[in-house]
Amino acid sequence: MKNILLITAKEFQSYFNSSIAYIFMTVFLVLTHWLFFRGFFLFNQATLRPFFALLPWVFLFFVPAITMRLWAEERKLGTMEVLMTLPLKDYEVVLGKFFAAYGLLILTVVLSFPLVIVVATFGDPDSGQLWGGFLGAILLGGAYLSLGLFVSSLSENQIVAFILGVALSFLLLILGESFVLLAAPGWVAPLLEYLGLHTHFESIGRGVLDSRDVIYYLSVMVFFLFLNVRSVESRKWK
Amino acid sequence: MPTISRNLVVPLGSKVMQGKFTKGASQGTSLQELSELPAFHVLPHPLPRTPMIEVAHLTKCFGPITAVRDLSFRVRAGEVVGILGPNGAGKTTTMRVLTCYLPATSGEVKVGGFDAVEHSLEVRRRIGYLPENAPLYGDMTVRDYLRFMARVRRLAARLIERRIQEMTAVCGLQAVLGRVIGELSKGYRQRVGLAQALIHEPQILILDEPTSGLDPNQIAEIRQLIKTLGRERTVILCTHILPEVSMTCDRILILSNGGLVAQGTTEELSRQAAGDAVYHLTLRPPQGLPAEGDGRHAALGEVRAKLEAMPGIRRPECLETIDGGRARFRVSADAARDLGEELFRLAVENGWTLSELRREAVSLEEVFSRLTTREK
Numbered sequence: 001m002k003n004i005l006l007i008t009a010k011e012f013q014s015y016f017n018s019s020i021a022y023i024f025m026t027v028f029l030v031l032t033h034w035l036f037f038r039g040f041f042l043f044n045q046a047t048l049r050p051f052f053a054l055l056p057w058v059f060l061f062f063v064p065a066i067t068m069r070l071w072a073e074e075r076k077l078g079t080m081e082v083l084m085t086l087p088l089k090d091y092e093v094v095l096g097k098f099f100a101a102y103g104l105l106i107l108t109v110v111l112s113f114p115l116v117i118v119v120a121t122f123g124d125p126d127s128g129q130l131w132g133g134f135l136g137a138i139l140l141g142g143a144y145l146s147l148g149l150f151v152s153s154l155s156e157n158q159i160v161a162f163i164l165g166v167a168l169s170f171l172l173l174i175l176g177e178s179f180v181l182l183a184a185p186g187w188v189a190p191l192l193e194y195l196g197l198h199t200h201f202e203s204i205g206r207g208v209l210d211s212r213d214v215i216y217y218l219s220v221m222v223f224f225l226f227l228n229v230r231s232v233e234s235r236k237w238k
Numbered sequence: 239m240p241t242i243s244r245n246l247v248v249p250l251g252s253k254v255m256q257g258k259f260t261k262g263a264s265q266g267t268s269l270q271e272l273s274e275l276p277a278f279h280v281l282p283h284p285l286p287r288t289p290m291i292e293v294a295h296l297t298k299c300f301g302p303i304t305a306v307r308d309l310s311f312r313v314r315a316g317e318v319v320g321i322l323g324p325n326g327a328g329k330t331t332t333m334r335v336l337t338c339y340l341p342a343t344s345g346e347v348k349v350g351g352f353d354a355v356e357h358s359l360e361v362r363r364r365i366g367y368l369p370e371n372a373p374l375y376g377d378m379t380v381r382d383y384l385r386f387m388a389r390v391r392r393l394a395a396r397l398i399e400r401r402i403q404e405m406t407a408v409c410g411l412q413a414v415l416g417r418v419i420g421e422l423s424k425g426y427r428q429r430v431g432l433a434q435a436l437i438h439e440p441q442i443l444i445l446d447e448p449t450s451g452l453d454p455n456q457i458a459e460i461r462q463l464i465k466t467l468g469r470e471r472t473v474i475l476c477t478h479i480l481p482e483v484s485m486t487c488d489r490i491l492i493l494s495n496g497g498l499v500a501q502g503t504t505e506e507l508s509r510q511a512a513g514d515a516v517y518h519l520t521l522r523p524p525q526g527l528p529a530e531g532d533g534r535h536a537a538l539g540e541v542r543a544k545l546e547a548m549p550g551i552r553r554p555e556c557l558e559t560i561d562g563g564r565a566r567f568r569v570s571a572d573a574a575r576d577l578g579e580e581l582f583r584l585a586v587e588n589g590w591t592l593s594e595l596r597r598e599a600v601s602l603e604e605v606f607s608r609l610t611t612r613e614k
């Protein structure tokens with residue numbers, strides 16, 4: 001456990017050392033707030049639902065941006081050779097990096113909390129939907145993060161890691177969309193609907209916390225983190 | 239007299255080897271031939287009392303490429319061993335297996351009695367590793383980086399700052415402790431890499447090309463440092479620079495083409511080398527050498543065959559052909575016998591006009607380049 005936290009602390013510090021963290025948070029908050037307030041004054045409804053509806057699409061580009069360097073850079077610089085010859089287990093390093101990226105993402109989501117106050121002064125938002133929205137955002141973000149982190153371990157080029165991350169996240173996101181379901185043969189449709197990120201995000205966002213949705217997101221994370229451990233090990237297979 | 243030039247870097251894989259040793263098409267010295275030579279036969283080194291590192295029949299393949307082939311050696315506790323070999327010899331690959339970064343394809347590696355595969359964490363705890371090119375995190379300060387490494391190495395919290403101070407003093411990092419690593423010069427980066435490898439006082443220090451890319455002053459400093467460090471721990475130093483190992487190491491292992499071709503102390507290797515003498519002959523066959531074509535080739539082959547047939551002569555090779563139908567040859571012979579007269583007589587019998595006949599002692603550089611010349 002201590003090993004995981006050491007890696008997390010180091011990676012988290014790195015985000016701030018390299019100013020990625022500041023740029024990330026600023027751009028994310030400015031963009032989401034602007035998009036939200038544009039609609040907010042137009043429709044004059046005291047709800048954060050439009051804000052949460054944006055997140056799957058905004059995360060699509062922002063999350064791979066914070067995971068792309070985590071492994072690609074280690075491989076490019078050769079620091080991976082030092083890191084992986086330290087007395088650490090592979091999964092400790094993978095989890096350490098994951099938690100660091102997750103920390104930054106959660107911090108950013110929390111920083112958009114003042115929106116709640118704004119909305120609350122204009123009306124009376126449904127608190128179940130609010131909490132559901134934030135929880136859904138954090139779970140969805142975690143799923144994207146685990147995917148992005150895994151993809152980063154596949155290439156030593158950060159740009160490749162970014163683009164692959166966006167593309168695969170997009171695929172996973174739209175898997176459960178109705179037009180995909182219509183096109184798919186009948187028997188796979190329910191499976192796709194279950195696997196799609198968006199379906200679960202919407203159901204949590206309605207304020208209904210179903211353990212199946214939470215389990216779904218946790219399974220996605222475990223799955224990609226597992227793949228990540230395997231891909232870090234894969235240097236040993238050649 | 240075998241001499242080791244202190245500042246000469248043997249230009250491996252460049253002119254010396256190709257020019258001298260591989261010009262004649264069939265002249266490349268193969269490992270097969272080498273292992274048959276008594277002078278350079280791999281001598282069993284006196285068995286170490288407590289082997290700190292034991293490598294037994296290590297083979298490492300990358301797909302079709304065999305980077306390391308059936309390599310076996312031992313390193314005693316406290317020994318400073320140099321692994322010398324041209325680029326591509328398999329040094330880095332061997333170090334990666336030792337440090338548990340890569341598993342061996344076959345063979346066994348034990349460090350401090352622990353198997354590198356089964357007890358990888360125990361092995362990694364005992365080793366401080368500076369990989370080739372000293373990879374470091376560019377966005378951290380030197381102090382943060384050393385602190386991170388110290389923590390991962392599980393140093394007690396109260397010891398960490400003191401240890402960083404010590405490492406700063408040992409590696410000469412006072413001036414840059416607060417600087418960001420990405421801004422440091424190559425020399426400082428190499429020292430940060432060393433400090434990182436030493437922070438937990440490892441029993442074993444593994445350094446891969448620690449002086450590459452440094453200027454002569456920095457090289458001298460780092461070598462001095464390695465010498466000092468070697469007093470109290472086991473050190474493995476990989477390099478393609480001969481003077482580096484002959485200056486800093488107790489024992490040298492010479493690696494070529496993924497295999498061990500010789501090992502011993504500098505003196506032992508020099509003595510083995512001294513067992514060999516080399517003669518240079520410049521001669522003109524009776525009709526001179528034909529200008530080109532098959533005739534020329536045949537003439538050279540004939541001379542070579544005559545030389546080869548002479549008892550006591552090994553590996554005659556044509557180094558170059560000179561204007562006037564002459565050719566320069568080089569032959570190896572046992573140093574104990576003076577073959578000068580016999581070579582002269584051979585020349586007279588065959589009607590060769592000799593314009594040079596010179597005997598030369600073999601230097602350690604030569605042993606090295608001969609041992610590591612690749613088959614073409």
Ligand SMILES: Nc1ncnc2c1ncn2[C@@H]1O[C@H](COP(=O)(O)OP(=O)(O)O)[C@@H](O)[C@H]1O
Binds near residue numbers: 300
């Ligand atoms: N990861 C790898 N994949 C494929 N081939 C490799 C890899 N690492 C090393 N090699 C090959 O193995 C041989 C030995 O390389 P290396 O151990 O780096 O030699 P050295 O460090 O002595 O210069 C070279 O031919 C190199 O191309």
Ligand SMILES: [Mg+2]
Binds near residue numbers: 326330331370447
């Ligand atoms: Mg190397």
